[in-house]
Amino acid sequence: MRHKLLSGFAILAFFILATGPLLAAPNATIYLAVPTPSPVEAGQMLNIQVVVLNTGSVAWKAGEYEINAEIFDKDRNYLISSDFVLGNTPVAQGATAVLNVPFLVPVSYSGAYYIRINFRFQRETLAKSDAYFPFQVTSLGVPKPPTPEVEIHGNLSYSGSYSPRRVGNSTFNINMNGRAGDKHTFTATSITSPNAALSNNMFTYDYGGRFNATAGDTVGTQYSPLTFQGTFGRGFAGEAIAGKLRISAVKIQTRKPQEGSAFSNGVFDQYATGFRLHNTFTPFLTGSLTYGQLEDTEGSLGTPGPTLTPLRNQGWSTDLNYRKAGLSLSASAGRLGYTPDSRTVSEVIDKAWQFAGEYSSFLSDGRGGSLQANYQRAGSQYFALAAPGIVRDRETADSTWSHTWDSRVQTVLTYRNYHNNLARDGTVPTVSNTYAASTVNLTLSPMTRATFLLSKFKIGSTGPAPFSDNESSVFSVNLSQQMGKTFSLLANWQDTRYQDRVNLASDLTTQSVNLGLSGTLRGGQSVSAGFSKTRIAELATGFVTITTSANGNINLWIIPSKLSANLGISRYSTHGTNGAVGNQSMTYTLGAKWAMNTRHSLYLGLNATDYKDFVFPQASYSEPLLSLGSTWNF
Numbered sequence: 001m002r003h004k005l006l007s008g009f010a011i012l013a014f015f016i017l018a019t020g021p022l023l024a025a026p027n028a029t030i031y032l033a034v035p036t037p038s039p040v041e042a043g044q045m046l047n048i049q050v051v052v053l054n055t056g057s058v059a060w061k062a063g064e065y066e067i068n069a070e071i072f073d074k075d076r077n078y079l080i081s082s083d084f085v086l087g088n089t090p091v092a093q094g095a096t097a098v099l100n101v102p103f104l105v106p107v108s109y110s111g112a113y114y115i116r117i118n119f120r121f122q123r124e125t126l127a128k129s130d131a132y133f134p135f136q137v138t139s140l141g142v143p144k145p146p147t148p149e150v151e152i153h154g155n156l157s158y159s160g161s162y163s164p165r166r167v168g169n170s171t172f173n174i175n176m177n178g179r180a181g182d183k184h185t186f187t188a189t190s191i192t193s194p195n196a197a198l199s200n201n202m203f204t205y206d207y208g209g210r211f212n213a214t215a216g217d218t219v220g221t222q223y224s225p226l227t228f229q230g231t232f233g234r235g236f237a238g239e240a241i242a243g244k245l246r247i248s249a250v251k252i253q254t255r256k257p258q259e260g261s262a263f264s265n266g267v268f269d270q271y272a273t274g275f276r277l278h279n280t281f282t283p284f285l286t287g288s289l290t291y292g293q294l295e296d297t298e299g300s301l302g303t304p305g306p307t308l309t310p311l312r313n314q315g316w317s318t319d320l321n322y323r324k325a326g327l328s329l330s331a332s333a334g335r336l337g338y339t340p341d342s343r344t345v346s347e348v349i350d351k352a353w354q355f356a357g358e359y360s361s362f363l364s365d366g367r368g369g370s371l372q373a374n375y376q377r378a379g380s381q382y383f384a385l386a387a388p389g390i391v392r393d394r395e396t397a398d399s400t401w402s403h404t405w406d407s408r409v410q411t412v413l414t415y416r417n418y419h420n421n422l423a424r425d426g427t428v429p430t431v432s433n434t435y436a437a438s439t440v441n442l443t444l445s446p447m448t449r450a451t452f453l454l455s456k457f458k459i460g461s462t463g464p465a466p467f468s469d470n471e472s473s474v475f476s477v478n479l480s481q482q483m484g485k486t487f488s489l490l491a492n493w494q495d496t497r498y499q500d501r502v503n504l505a506s507d508l509t510t511q512s513v514n515l516g517l518s519g520t521l522r523g524g525q526s527v528s529a530g531f532s533k534t535r536i537a538e539l540a541t542g543f544v545t546i547t548t549s550a551n552g553n554i555n556l557w558i559i560p561s562k563l564s565a566n567l568g569i570s571r572y573s574t575h576g577t578n579g580a581v582g583n584q585s586m587t588y589t590l591g592a593k594w595a596m597n598t599r600h601s602l603y604l605g606l607n608a609t610d611y612k613d614f615v616f617p618q619a620s621y622s623e624p625l626l627s628l629g630s631t632w633n634f
Helices: 002-019
Strands: 028-036 045-054 065-072 078-081 096-104 111-121 124-128 133-138 150-163 166-180 184-193 198-207 211-222 229-242 245-259 265-280 285-297 311-324 327-340 348-362 368-378 394-404 409-420 430-445 448-462 468-483 487-500 508-520 526-538 544-559 563-576 582-595 600-613 621-633
Touching (some): 028 111, 028 124, 028 150, 028 166, 045 065, 045 111, 065 096, 096 166, 096 184, 211 245
Antiparallel strands (some): 045 096, 065 078, 111 124, 150 166, 150 621, 198 211, 327 348, 348 368, 394 409, 448 468, 487 508, 526 544, 563 582
16 A cells, blocks of 8 residues: 555645645855956946856756846945846756856946845745955946956865765866957856766857857757757857847757667667747847757667667747737747658658737736736647657647735636647547646735635546546645744645545545744854644545654854854654554754855765664664865856
8 A cells, every 4th residue: 555655645746846845955056256347338238157056956957047136336235136047958966057147237337336146946036145246337438447368267166975875976066257358258167976977068158249159068959949949968059149130050969768679778869950040020029930950860779679760850940929018929830840760651740839928017006917828739740859748749728817906915827728649549548637726925914924825636548548537636825924124934734635536545635734934143143943744644545644854954153254054953754554654864964164265165064864764674774974065266
């Protein structure tokens, strides 16, 4: 029965992650921001090259994270913020992202200013830079000082962890930001983790906003939503800008594991090539034309097998986008040819369409709302270039309506519908799912906010086994209470019910409660604590699993701006009513960070875990884990 319970955990994970607190914690550290050029002339564009380290427990996908810059005067009074810039490459745990934030300097600026960087993950602010990065502005009419011929900044960092029970792991990061004269700017990053087999090298170059190029191990494509989008691999990309016209090209090689027949196991290569023309017809209307080609090379396998048929995809897509006065409309159409590498098989042609729209209208007091809608259809033989799983064989529609009634009440309604197997092929299952959710945000007082969520998700499949017909409903309440100027309290209660009409033994109910307290004390000290409890009941057997966790953490400045320490303790336990599940762990954390100077810092951490398994005592262990880290800015 435990396997059914574990499958229930997997099913419920989607809803808990989508509607409740994040179980896997994303986090980021902003290492470096280099304003270039500096000094910059008032009214000119300032490019801020930023290096961000993924210090959380989850990887960042392309499009999930973004940064912007806050501008402060010489006395560090806030002035204005730049637009957010979206990250378009995936970033693994322990890896870094290098982004460029453009900021148009107002013509009234003159003298010394500072920049502070914000980092957001899935629209939630996770980190702000501890440092305020300086830059100078030359006022209009004042001769600009000569720009250095070559200027390079960057950092070198090392992090490692060692434990008697595990093989040690270490990661080296090298990041450089530079410029040559006024127009040539570049960034370079190298990440190497020998024990984790991770290596990522990237180089980007920009010539005065007229030409840019990228080369490296994780070059990404973000061309058309229907054809050439969403793949990453080793290669290069470049773009030339001539007035309103942008011409770009990309060439990528990806290598994926492939389990073939009994005669062929190994890897195969994919080569993706793309070109795009993008034109700004008016300030409100833009359009693009994309061509892409993807090849699978069976010859890259040591022993090609009969089940691995090389193929070649090539196709075109067009996109139109209109934005003006709260209205946004877009339309995309794609035509793709799928050609198995055999002269005896004819080419298969299929098409896809996508339409999207958004309209928003708000009054000066903040009242108003927005409506978003999207529709997409792709034929059963439509293999999207480089990312076939994104659009192949589906019809999907979704919409979101949000309205702010006044300063205290906001409602959000969401609806999504999806189904595949448009050709009604009886040899494969037809899957359909529907998701609907209603959210109400209330501002009960200037210090108290509440959110109520009710959602239902239904999925079913017909045709060949395995069949599926199940639905889940979620109701959650979130409360946030600001206590004074320094402390905040978060509380969440959630009830989830899962019903499987094919396998009644899988029916589950889940209730969970989460509490969190955080605050900042004088001198930059901070404290946090959390508690959570989850009860999962299997309806068919009456089996109940209860999981509890608690944690506390405190950050102290032992020597202001020099030596900081982190102390933490956490406890996790789970047990089942029939004794088939039962374990607990205690973890103690001690860390210290020493800023030797403005450029160099060291980190030392000790983590001790005591794990006890009451069902399988032989699996119990006690483990110390030592972590080391160092960063040098230049």
